[in-house]
Amino acid sequence: MKILFVHQNFPAQFLHLAPALAARGHHVMSLTDEKNPRPSPVRVVRYKTPPELNLSPMLGRTYSEMAERGWLAARGCRALRDRHDYTPDLIFGHSGWGETLFLREIWPDAKLLVYAELMYRTRGHDVGFDPEISPDSDEARVNTVARSAHLIQGLVQADAGLAPTRYQADSFPPELRRKLTVIHDGIDTVKVCPNPLAEFPLPDGRKLRAGDEVLTYVSRSLEPYRGFHRFMRALPEVLRARPNAQVVLVGGEGVSYGGLPKDAAGWKEKLLAELDGQLDLSRVHFMGRVPYPQYLALLQVSRVHCYLTYPFVLSWSLTEAMAAGCYVVGSDTEPVRELVRDGKNGRLVPFFDQSALEVALIRGLAGDPDAARLQAAARETILQGYDLHRHSLPQLVDWVESFAS
CATH class of the missing domain: 3.40.50.2000 (Glycogen Phosphorylase B;)
Structure with a gap:
């Protein structure tokens, strides 16, 4: 498959998955913010960094910022399509930054997967949890609902989503939770291990x-x-x-x-x-x-x-x-x-x-x-x-490859 990863801070959660898929013969590329300094294990293309928006505090602020980033990512993808004749079979992006919001309009036939890290909720999660720091209020809960718009849209548009823990997957409402698979990013236990000489x-x-x-x-x-x-x-x-x-x-x-x-x-x-x-x-x-x-x-x-x-x-x-x-x-x-x-x-x-x-x-x-x-x-x-090589990475590779045409 031609696989395009999309994340403003790539490689981020895709650090191990992207090169593993490339090693299996897939054509893997990533799209990231032009100012992202992180080294990449696969070929990278970049979209323009969104400008600072002069927005007053309002309920639509988060969506406006995410939609702006999503449009710039989509413009970058349009250039890949029109100038370089590039069409991916599968897109895998993080829904939290808005980058996947408009990619269906560029490549309507590509499979779209999203990394669904968390859905903001007004009760039972962080809102009002610590009254000393952020007391519960109607305003806080209404703002939380507004901040969730791009997350809901991102998962609704996707063919499927991935969450790293059950708790994070269960933060999504049942009608969206059904689209999610839970696989942790994985820990390299060979590198991360006890060392009595440390x-x-x-x-x-x-x-x-x-x-x-x-x-x-x-x-x-x-x-x-x-x-x-x-x-x-x-x-x-x-x-x-x-x-x-x-x-x-x-x-x-x-x-x-x-x-x-x-x-x-x-x-x-x-x-x-x-x-x-x-x-x-x-x-x-x-x-x-x-x-x-x-x-x-x-x-x-x-x-x-x-x-x-x-x-x-x-x-x-x-x-x-x-x-x-x-x-x-x-x-x-x-x-x-x-x-x-x-x-x-x-x-x-x-x-x-x-x-x-x-x-x-x-x-x-x-x-x-x-x-x-x-x-x-x-x-x-x-x-x-949660071991990277024994559990997470094989499961992640199988999950992505299950969406092959």
């Missing part, structure tokens, strides 16, 4: 090693959606109880989900101000975003890895932490419960129970007698259901 350098030159008392937290951005505020508020008690513990946080200071605080430039600044005088900052290390090998080494030296999240998209960092054999303390929220079972392959605590979080983190750092069993079970969970 070392992680701190900015001051010290090195943390496997076996040290290290507490880790990883998120794309340090923000409430990933429980940053709950984690930070646990640190004063954790550091008092464990005087030799070192805390390492990886993540940017911007916002990936939600919004910025009203009284500070970012959530890190806000929480440090709130906890001023309560933290020994010589033992709390903010690393920003780090290269992947350094991130992997951090997981390998971690004694306790904390993963907290609203009911929302599940982070790759949790599955990679489990594959690395981490002792995981996670939030007892639905996306985490799909992988972590309390007392079986990790520890779960209620998202808003500050004392329970502190106790769980201290217990792990002090040397939980069940740690080795939980860590082995965490890795086994990934090996048995």
Whole structure:
């Protein structure tokens, strides 16, 4: 088949799938934003970056932005069709950015698949989950309905969709859920594995090693959606109880989900101000975003890895932490419960129970007698259901090839 992947940040979720399909003899190409700097494992063509739209806050803002990107992607595809006589048999794009919205008009006969990451919902998910940060309101729920328009349109137009977890697939209404198959992107468990010789350098030159008392937290951005505020508020008690513990946080200071605080430039600044005088900052290390090998080494030296999240998209960092054999303390929220079972392959605590979080983190750092069993079970969970080469990639390839004419 001629297969066209479409994603503004390609390769993204298609990092392993695109080259695997190329290796099987398919003609694989990707369409991405002209400013995307990521290296690609297959041939790339680019569409123009959408301009900054001067939109006032309104219910149609999200759809306008996504439709603009979708039109520019469609124009790029039209050029492929008209100037280069290119017609794919199958298009596979991420529906979250609007890029697939108008591709049916360019190639009406191509199969169209979408990566359906999550459907925004007004109840039971992130909206109103954390009243401290974003209180539930009619306005918040109405805005959520409006933000879902392009996601619904994208899946309605598609022949089928793919979701990485059951929780994320089940966020879609039943009439659309029927179009979805659940296959995780997959974790390379050969690369992501325990390493007793791992070392992680701190900015001051010290090195943390496997076996040290290290507490880790990883998120794309340090923000409430990933429980940053709950984690930070646990640190004063954790550091008092464990005087030799070192805390390492990886993540940017911007916002990936939600919004910025009203009284500070970012959530890190806000929480440090709130906890001023309560933290020994010589033992709390903010690393920003780090290269992947350094991130992997951090997981390998971690004694306790904390993963907290609203009911929302599940982070790759949790599955990679489990594959690395981490002792995981996670939030007892639905996306985490799909992988972590309390007392079986990790520890779960209620998202808003500050004392329970502190106790769980201290217990792990002090040397939980069940740690080795939980860590082995965490890795086994990934090996048995999320392993890239044994499970995810073969299933993904079969799924895509099932749409061959």
